[in-house]
Structure formats: C-alpha cells, structure tokens
Amino acid sequence: MNNILNVSPSPHLSSPETTRRLMYGVVIALVPALAASIYYFGMGAIIVTLTSVLSCVAVEYLVQKFILKTKPSVKDGSAVVTGLLLAFNVPSNLPIWIIIIGAIISIGVAKMTFGGLGSNPFNPALVGRVFLLISFPVQMTSWPVPSGFRTGYLDAVTGATPLGILTEGVKAGESVASLMEKVPTHMQLFYGYMGGSMGEIAAAALILGGIYMLWKKIISWHIPVSILMSVALFTGILWLADPTIYADPGFHLLTGGIMLGAIFMATDYVTSPMTHKGMIIYGVGIGVITVLIRTWGAYPEGVSFAILIMNAFVPLLNMYIKPKRFGKEVKHG
Amino acid sequence: MSSTVLLTIAMLSVLGLLAAMILYFVAQKFKVVEDPRIDLVNEALPGANCGGCGYTGCRAFAEALVKSTSFEGLNCPVGGADTMGKVAVILDRQPVALEPKVAVVRCNGTPDNAARTSYYDGAMSCRIAHSLYGGTTGCHYGCFGCGDCVLACKFDAMYMDPMTELPVILDDKCVACGACVKECPRNIIELRKRNKKDRKIYVSCVNKDKGGPARKACKVACIGCGKCVKVCPYDAITMDNNLAFIDSYKCKLCRKCVPECPTGAILEIGFPVKEQKPAEPAEAITD
Amino acid sequence: MFKTFPKGGIHPPENKLTADKPTVILPVPPQVTVPVSQHIGAPATPVVEKGAAVLAGQVIAEAKGFVSTNIHSPVSGKVSKIDTVVDTTGYKQTAVIIDVEGDEWVTTVDRSSVLVKEITLTREEIIGRCRQCGLVGMGGATFPTHIKLTVPAGKSCDMVIINGVECEPYLTSDHRLMLEKGAEVLTGVTIIMKALGVERAVVGIEANKPDAISHLTELAKDFKGITVQPLKVKYPQGGEKQLIKACTGREVPSGGLPIDVGVVVQNVGTAFAVYEAVQKNKPLVERVVTVTGKSVTNPGNFLVRIGTPVTALIEAAGGMPDDTGKVVNGGPMMGKALAITEVPVTKGTSGILLFPAAASRRAEVLPCIRCGKCSSACAMGLEPWLISVLSEKGMWDQAEKEKITDCMECGACTYTCPAKRPLLDYIRLGKSTVIRMAREKITK
C-alpha cells in the first residue's frame, strides 16, 4: 500500500458552488449600484461604504475571537455583504461613529448573538439600519441631494426624499399632482437622481445587479417579483381609487428602498423562506406592509420594517409550507 | 370608623368568602390527582435530566420512585447515595446500597499503537463512521475518535485527547450516568466499580479478532492468549471471543495479571509506581 | 421526446471517460476471494471445505433463507481457506478464498456466445433458475432477483422498466453492455416479462448515450412489447421511483415499492444476467466493471470474475497513480469509498473510481445558510437541511415526521450544498435510527 486513502460516505463529488462564491456574487451584483451612488454622492459614498464594510468585518472577527472564542469565519464574505448593504441603507453623509454603532448592532447583535452566519432570524443589515433610524432620527433622515461626484463628506447639502416630500405634502393637504412637480421625473428616479439612502437610489443599477444574480442562480425570481408585483398592485388600486392623494405605482416602485429591498435584502437566504410558495407569501407580505406603512404610517418609507416583520414570520412559513413530497403516503400494515 | 372603611371591609369580606367557597368546592370536586410526594422527590433529585436513571428525565424518575415499592434497580447515578438517601427519607424506605461506578474507556489504540490505514473524512460522528466501515485502523473494534461520547456527556466529564485521539474520562467529574456508554457505537466504554483512589485494572481493548490479526492491527491489542486468566487468583478474568474481560466486582486489584500480558493490554491506573515500565501511554489518561 | 421526472435533480459533470472503450476481458487472477454475502439479506452458508477442489460455476455457498442467494465459484482450483476478510463494504466478512488452477467449468454451463432467443423455461423455472444461479440486482442494491420476479400476493404487475439510465457520472458498464450485448439484454428483458407475466417493458436510457438509444431501439423492433424511452440527462434519474415517474408518470407512494404501482424495475445488467442464467444456465460469476478516474492512465471497462482483487483491476487500468487519495467502489454519487484496495470485486461492483488526493478531501463545513438549494435538488421533495439537522440533534420523532425515511440516499443535496454540509451523512444516520426505532416499536 503506497498511501492512506480517504474514506467518506457518498457522495464523493461536490458542486463548485460555495458560500463564499455566492457572497462575492452578491458583492459583484452590488457594484453597479455602488458606482451609481459614488457618481451621485461622491466621497461620502466611498467613506460610508468603506467604514461600514470594515467595521462589519472587524466586529465579526473580534466577537468570534474574544467573546465567542470560535474559529473566525470572516472570509466567508457574509460580513462584507452585510457591511455593503448596511452602507447602502444609510445616507451618504452619516457620521462614521454612527456607522460603527450600526455595524455593532448588525453583526454583533443581530448576527453573532444568534450564532453567526445562518442562525440569525432577522436580516442583520436591516436590524442595524432600523436601529440607527430610530436611535438617530435626525442624522438618519437628512438626505444629501444628488449631484455630480462630490469630495465633501459631512457637509453635503440635504433635502427630502421623494417619498418624504409625498408623505409630508399629502399630510399637509397638497394634491399628488402638484407634489409630483416637486419630485424628479420617473426617468430621473430610474437612473437614481434623487435624495435617499446611499445605495437605494439607482433602480437601473439595482435591476442590473438583480439580473446578474438571477443569471448566476444566486437568487430565484420569486421574492423580488412577488414584492414588486404586490406593491404595484396595491398602490395601483389606491391610485385608481383616488389619484389626488395616492401616487402612481411607478413612483412607488422607483422610490425609496423597494428595489434594493426586493432584490438584495428580502432575498437574503438566511432570513427568507425555503420554499417557493413560502417565498411568494413572504414577498406579498413585504409588499403589502410596505405600502401600508408608506401610505398610512408615520414613516414615509417602510421597506426595512416590512422585511423585518416578514423575517419574523419566516420560521412559521417554513414550518407550515412544505415542498411537495414525492409519493402519496400510504398506510402499511 | 368612616363609612369607606366599613364598605371596604364588607366588600373584601364578601369577595374573600366567595373566593374561599369557590375554591373549597373546586378542591372537593377535584381531589388531588397527583401524589404530592412526587414534587418532593423531584426536588430532591439533581435536576440534570440526563437520563442516567433510565427514565426520560428527573420527574419521570420521581414518579417511578414514588410508585415503586422498593428501590431495587432504581438509582440516580448523578446524585448517588446522597440523593437516594434523601429520597428514602421522603418515601420512608430503606435505600439500597449501591456501589459507585465510573466510566472507563476500553481502547488504547493511539496512532502509535494502531497504525492508521485510512483517513475518515465524513461528518464528525462515530456513529456515521461506524455505519460506513470497519475502522480507520486494522482494528475493526476500537475507537473512531470522533467524540460522540464527549458530546453525550452532560457533566463535562470527558474530552478528546488530541495526542492519543481517544476520549479521556475525568474520574472526579464522572457520575456514571452511562450516557457515553449508550452513545458509543463500538461499545468501548464500560461502567465499572469505582475503587478507592480511583484505582483501576482493566483490559483496555475490545478487539475480538484472533491473536495474529489483532496484534497486526494494534500493538496493545488483547490477543486472547489467556495468560491473565490463568494467573488471576480470584477468577475475575474471563475469556470470550479472543478477548479477556476483568470483572470489576471480582477483581481485588492484586495486579498479578498486569505483568503477565504480553501486549500490555491490561492497564493499571492510580497505583503508586512500582517499576519503571517503558512507554505506557495510558498513564496519561488519569491526569 | 426526452422525458424526465418533474421535481429536483442535479446535473454534475458527466465525465464518461470510458464510454467508447470496448469491454476487455480480464485474465483470471491467481487467487480469488469470494465473500459469502454479496447481496442484501442473509449471508449464504459455505458448503465447501478448506482444500476442496472446485470448478467454475460450482455452488460454494448456499442461500440461507428466502432473502438470500447462492454463491458460485468464479474459477476452478482449490479452496485455500475460509476466513474473514475485509470486502467492499469495509467490514470483515466470511469469504471463500480459492487458489486458481486452470479454468475448468461446470459442464452444465453453456459458455458459447451464440444468441439463444427462444425461451423454453416456464415462469416458475425461470424464477428458480435465477435463484439457483445467484442472481442479484446489478443496479447497485444487489437485491436477490428471484424475489423481485415473484409478485407478492395481492399485488399485480403490468410492466417492467429496464434501468439503462446509468445516471452516475463516470460509470459506463451498463452503457457498454447495452452496446455490446444489446440482443442478449433484450432477450433477458423478454424472460423477465415472461416471469412476471407482463406484456410491456420500457428501457429507460438517458440522452447522453445516443448510440445505445439508437442501437436498442433498432433491436427492440424484433422483440414484442419492448420500447426504448430516451430520458433527459438528470441525476438521480436511475433511482427507481424517479425512473418510474419519468417513464410512466406513476408515483410510487411514500414508503411503498414499485410493485405498488404495478411496476418492477430491473437494471440492464440484471437483464443480461437473467439471459445468461436462463438460456445458458450460467451463474453470476462475472460482471463488467468500469475502472476510471481523471488520473487513471488507461481507464476502461473490464469483464472480471467475481472475487478478483480490486488491485488487479487497477493494475489493468495502468496502475494506481501515486497521488491517489480515494478509491470508490461504484459511482461518485452513490459509491462506497474503500479503505484498502485489497478487496475483492463482488456482484455489486459496477465501477472502480480513483480520485487524486486533491479532489479526495471534503471541503471545510460551514454553517447552513438556508439557501434552499438542497431542497430544490431533492427529487423526493424532502428538506435535507432540516432532516439532517434534526438527525444531528437527535430529534428522531420530528425527523420521522419530515419523512426522513423517504430519502433514497442519492446525495444530490450534499452535492449541491454551497456550505458543503455533510447532509446525507446525517440523514443516513437519522434514517437508519428512525427505521430501527420504528421496528423496535413494532416488536414491542
């Protein structure tokens, strides 16, 4: 015998797909949106992104090394994705210390506390985002207005998001038609010319990333499509019912975090259902809650909350919605 | 006294009386279904819910104890005589004196002793490995070293020694619950009588192959030569399927068998060093 | 045109390196080791003693009980000893070890290669012959054939499906057999049909074997009731439930057998063995084995005697490459890794697959990211991530509710998992535990 053989149970083959490849696939898919926000927000976008990614990775590493005393797993890339998405969900002029708090919450509280990758019931980046939104409402809602590449960071000129303008205006009794003149055109919205969170603005870039992920089979269509469809349907009904106080579906689809949320955040494997049927229910839930919050709630935007709320239902969906088993059950004597 | 105070008193008395009556009738209608001693016994048990007693948990055992008429065959290995004594007081019975036990790993197939013939690369579980094939060495009986037993131990009484790739039992922590015994797919672990100063003498091998193959697979295998059986003055050693076994209740720790074994399969642990025996890695097991 | 089963399935790289390598007859080795248990069920009892002279084709171990079958000597020579040896299962088993002397056969065996199409035996005789000749399923499960050909009381059978799918990557022994012995195989199918009393047989073949499809389609014109069904390439199409679904649309119930939907599935190799046993009175003492692997110098398909050491096969394929890290008996998806290569070929050995060291180790296991890819891959509609963790945590009751016992151990889930979780390892553990517990409950 020349060498000692390896013995393992079958199968002896494994697909080339790995967790790391999937995670970096998401990173690649996020590049167009990142480019867009750097184009519109400049230096701020770069600083926010770098801080967020670095602090997420650092928090994960430090928690594993010093608190949990487990093998560091930062190289699986999930912390990078969380970092990027956290950055995408905050204004590009957010002070660094707030971003670091966000990273601590995202990774430290929402992910590692539950046991790290794969165990967290809630989307870490969104927990971080919502935590910041509620803790630092002032900083989290002063949105820089887009301009060409800008080198300034904290000193950006701020303004309201289109959704903010809409919500405020409707509450103050203005008609949607007159408000629509104050917001960018649908085409501008599509290319991302609006105020908002760093990464949510450019629908075009986000859709591009989504197509890439669909092509690479990183995600399936069920979640994004069911979210977008249900938002379109719900807002469409409202719009048809009373166009003076409800904006059109196109506006709703192109503004706020809908695209980012539907394509990148609701699709997070860990926190979304396992079966296609479950995914559709989940998606519709997100869509409906989003519109609910947008039209009747205190917040002008509700995607983050909607996703977190539906995250909470995922275990129940997984429990009660099972894939179709092969073969009917028969009684055996 | 003001009228408020009077009203208060009246009100509360009525309420109190009502409550008392309701509860009285409830109590009358539904006499206690559960023996209150079950709670008491349950409280006296350690609450580890380890299953060492053979029941699904401490409470189930408490029920069994209360229902039983004697303690024959009922024992909480975790609490030991102390606990059983307490239970005996509660139930007003005689405790059965049981000798304390301790778990012992009966394999010494370190990489030095038993050469690896294959590398196991499946999920880290002895059961899975065991259901896959005979073993990573020529010995198809010995330890796989994936540590199922260590995971099973609820009392932190075991760990895997990375050098020997064998589990080690910490005598002072082991409560002889037997979880590891049940878990080991190879039946390597045995509960043996606990001797003074944790001394033990046992055949640290479970290989049932004939001498030749056994020896070839592992330097310290029991080859079934029978010398120990002959030398034992107390008939404590039996030979079955080419494998010697020392009954811990018959063994008087005289140590006569130990030098007899040509392969060193019999280990003596916890004794003062008598003579310098070369290379006895088993000494590492105790401390 | 190309049918397949509807849910799940994967498509690993096919790597059919030996598809065009004609079968080579391997010389008889100087010594053979014939385990007495080469099938599912009770081991056979040796009926020869040390030193006895035996002829090729002579019974050396007799079936013990119903689910068992005879073992024949594959060579002529002298019994050197009866001992326990490690065989392809990885465990020690009783085996008859024979020193080869010449190649004398039992005279009743017709060794000519003339095709005999006419079937003279009756149904009962066919089944008896299969039992006598030690036939087992050649598709991997090695279930004694005579049992499968006996339709249990209360069930009825209306068609036979012949499994020519060979969906495992690398393996080509069935493929070669269909090309080289097509007519014999189809005659064997006809015999099986007769034994079961059915009029219809379908041979399912995957689209990656176009030559076999056209060859058998052509030949089948001469056989009544046999059609060839081309199938899409998708693993695990060879699993009998999937194959039945693909060919007929019938769904074998959970916990049921093919016979519950009126079907019996047999492998093409089994059909060939049935042909040889019934028409030529030849017991199952040799089979085609594919020896393959990317590092193998001279991969090929070999006709070998049972009991030949695997080392001899590897030698025939150019020897064991230095960097070999894993040797698998069977295909890469379902085959069994060998701890040592000094083991004999048995009735169930369909291939010997060598992996270089670099490809032989499993990747680091990461936590499940709940991507659901394993669920999508599972053709049985199970949730591998769930049942494997239930099994890992010892939650047997829940695992049973989640139908862990329906798993056919195809390994598609483990293959797909991006986190490289050993899903099937734990599922297998859970499955066997659940089955054992269910049995204990019944006996109690």
Next chain:
Amino acid sequence: MNQVQNFTKGFLKENPILVMVLGACPALATTSSMINGLGMGLATTFVLLGSNTVVSLMKNLIPDKVRIPAFIVVIATFVTIVDLVMNAFVPSLYEALGIFIPLIVVNCIVLGRAEAFASKNTVWSSVVDGAGMGLGFTAALGVLGAIREILGSGAIGGFKFISGDGILVFILAPGAFIALGYMIAIVKKINKA
C-alpha cells in the same frame, strides 16, 4: 442556610429577574431611567417585605387550600397601600411608574416568595428573604435603568453628561428587551464561573 446567604442570594445566585426571569414586565417598562428603576424596585421590595412578613406570621392560620387567595389578598393589600402612599407623597414617580404599581400584585416574585419561602419559614428568615429578593430586584432594575439611561439619553440619575441625545432605542421598548437580554446572559456567565 445562614441569614447572610439568605439575604445575598437575591442579588446574583437567585436574582428574581436576572436568574429566574420573573417580573419581567416592570423590569422592562420602568427602567428607562435609573431613578424609575430604583423606585419600582423599592416599591416591590416594600410589598415583598410586607407580604413575606404577614404570610409567615399567619402561615399556620391559613389552611392549605385557600392559601393562594389568602396570599393574594395580603399582597394586593400591600400593593394598594403602596399605590396610595406613592400617589400621595411621590406623585412624579407615581406617574412615571403608572400602571406597573398595581401590577406588582401579579409579579410572580411576590407570590412565589410567599408560596415557596414565607409560608414555610420563620418570620425573621422571611423578612431577610424578602429584603434580599426585593433589594436584588431593585439592584437589577437600577443597573438596567442606569445602562439604558446612559446609552439612551447620555445621562445618569437624570444628570446629563453629553450634549444632545444618546442612542434613543435604549429608552424605547426594543432597547429594553435587548439590554435585559444581554444582562441576563452576563449574569448567567458570572454565576457559572
């Protein structure tokens, strides 16, 4: 058990909220500042002391079957007394604690102690137990309140040490849950060591 142990067990080893996780509602609801937490803790301590004393005094006068209603009456009486007294003399704290003062009556610690301890032990032991448990509860609430106040408003005991706001979540519901969660985890760790 000696009385010192009897007293101190309520702080870490058997802390009502941090170990037994009883009385979680007031612990979450009234700890948006340290002062409120302490106030709530002291109110509970008073009830606990009172009910433990009375119950152990009367333990032989109360037949088993009515012990629960009897205990409840005793406890509710003390709770109402606290309610009235606080309303009269510390109105600001009374308002801050709001509905959670009457709810002391259902705080499992109080009934639990009456049932598990006071009804079986001497008056003195019961007083010590009540004090220990109550003060343990108070300490836990105080610390939790302090943590939330420091993080949430950048203040301690109402005294601000930063300008501007803190991390607002910590004075809101989510922060309460999260802070208590980690606090329990830490105490678990300490108790284990």
Next chain:
Amino acid sequence: MAKMQSSLKNMMFSLTLISVGASAALGFVYEMTKEPIALTALNKKLDAIKQVVPEFTNNPNDDMFMLPTGEGNSLEVYPARSGEEVVGYAVRSYTNNGFSGYIGFMVGFLPDGTIYNISVLEHKETPGLGTKLVPEGTPEKPEFKDQFKGKNPAEFSLKVKKDGGSVDAITAATISSRAFCEGVQRAYNTFEKGGLK
C-alpha cells in the same frame, strides 16, 4: 401551633379574618392618604398655572370657568389676578394629533392675547423626539417651546414652517411640533372667541 386543616369552616374563617384585617388596613391608609392625594393633584395644577402666567394672588382653581371651543366641547380657563387686576389667563388645551395621540397643555395668555408661557401637562410622545416639546430652555440655549414666548398668535402664524407658518419644528419630530401648534391655536381661538381679549 398546628397547621389548620382545610375544612370549609376553617377556610372561611381564615379568609374572612384576612379580608377583614386587610381591608381595615386599607381603609385606614386610604383615609390617611385621601387628603395628600387631593392636595397633590391641586398643587400640580396650580404649579402648571403658575408657570404660564405672571404672579397672581388669587386661587385660580376656585375662579375656573369653562369656555366653548367652537368644536363642540369646552376648555377650562383659569384667570390669574393680582389683587383685582387680571394679569393673565391659563387655558387648559389639548390636541389629539400628537405622534402618540393626546397631548395636554396649559397655555398662558396675557390679557392682550400674547402668549406668556406654555406648559405640557400630559403626553406620550417618543422619548428623545416628541419629548423635546416639554423642556424649557435658557436664553442662551432656547428650546422648542421658548419660541412661543411673547408672541401674539394674531400676527405669529401658529404653524410649522413646512406648512407655511412661523414655527421652527423640532428636527425629526414635525408631527409633534405640528400638534403642539394645533393645541396652542385651539387655546388661542377659545380665548379669543370667549371675548377675553
């Protein structure tokens, strides 16, 4: 002393005993605290009034009268007098449109309608956001409320700037600010319509 058995008689006896004891204690404490509780409530009101109008000598609580808001309900008005001269009116106003609903105010007007001061009596607004309605600042560090002091709603538009008024809203708490304005406006309207100006 032996433990009492659970007979009906014993149970009733014991519970009645406890009830009587408990209620006696309760009744006693109630009697004792009745007055301090009433006093506290009154003081609270007087304190609030004191904060929002100039020094007075009367007891505004005794002189309280109701004025209709014109929305179907009435507000309490507390006149503050120094001697015989009316120095101001404290109007107990409210709004239901706070972030968490109801907010109660005491708005103090000088007899000419100028706002003297405002005090928030009751609210459930979010800590850190809506709560910024409450504190009173210093001249160096004015708080939200301070911008109303000395303004006369006749010329000072009681609306947040977003809605075209003159009030600087609290950052990120427009809803609370808006509600605050509404409550003050209600007080002013009532005050004005009541002909007190």
Next chain:
Amino acid sequence: MEFILLIISAILVNNIVLAQFLGVCPFLGVSNKVSTAIGMSGAVTFVMVLATMVTYLIYTYVLVPLGIGFMQTIAYILVIASLVQMVEIILKKISQPLYQALGIFLPLITTNCAVLGVAILVIKKDYNLVEGIVYGAATAIGFGLALVILAGIREQLELADVPSGMKGAPIALVTAGILALAFMGFAGLV
C-alpha cells in the same frame, strides 16, 4: 372604523408585549413551541375578554357607586383568580378537548400581568363596555401574534448553534427586542 383603528392599534401599533411590556413572563415562558404558543394564545384571549367584561361591570356598578375605587387592584385580582378557576372547572365539565387544549395554560394566566393590565387600562382609557371588550380581544390577539412569532423563531433557533451563554431567556429577549424594533414601523398607523 373606530373599532378597526382600535384593533389595529392594539394588535400592531401598541402591541401589549412589544410596546407596552405587559405579559412578558408568559411571552418568554410559553414560547418554546409553536403548538403550545397557539394554545396559550387561545386561553389568554378567552380569559382576557371575560375578565375585561367582569371587572368592568364590577368597577362601574360596585366600586364606583360605593366610592371605593381604590379597591380596584385587590378586587380585580380576586375576580380574575376566581374567574380562571371557574373557567377551569366549567371547561373540564363541558368540553374535555377544549380543556385538554387550554387547561394547562389557565393557571399561568392568573399571574399574567397582561390580563390585569388590560382590565386596569380599560378603566384608565375610559372605554365603554363594548370598546373594552373589543380592546381586550384585540390585545389578546396581539399577545398571541407576538407569542406565536417568537415561538416560531425559537423553534428554529433550537436547530441553530446559539452561543451557550445566550440560550434560553437572553436570546428570546434579544429576539423580542428586534421584533419590537420591527413593529415600531407600524407607528403612526392610527
């Protein structure tokens, strides 16, 4: 419409556990399994509606006329405790299956401060009887919703490798915290 708002408010916006901190002990204690959580929700709903009704009547028609409103706490707790007992007896007599399903939870409800809390809140908020009952029912549903969600998550966490120090109450609390965070999104709906 008013009732709808009341219901939405009680279930989503001012969820009894997640926003008002009432009933946290059973929320943590009975949320290990979804099936038990569902049973508990049913029992709580039943008792809460009944208790709200009875306490309301006692308060308005006994305590207030007699001028002893301060006896609220003591009267309520006795009423609730006896009520739970009675429900248990009646349930046992009239419907075994219902008793099997809810019975084990009933004793837990006596010390659930949500029940007493709601009874007190109904008075505090000046609801009339119908509003009070609707409020009680909606609150209980809100409790049930939160409980079942938490149970689902905890059952899933059973299978995950939660760090040992966080197991049990701590992780349940952190989960509840994040859940509360998510529910804050409903702010302003009413």
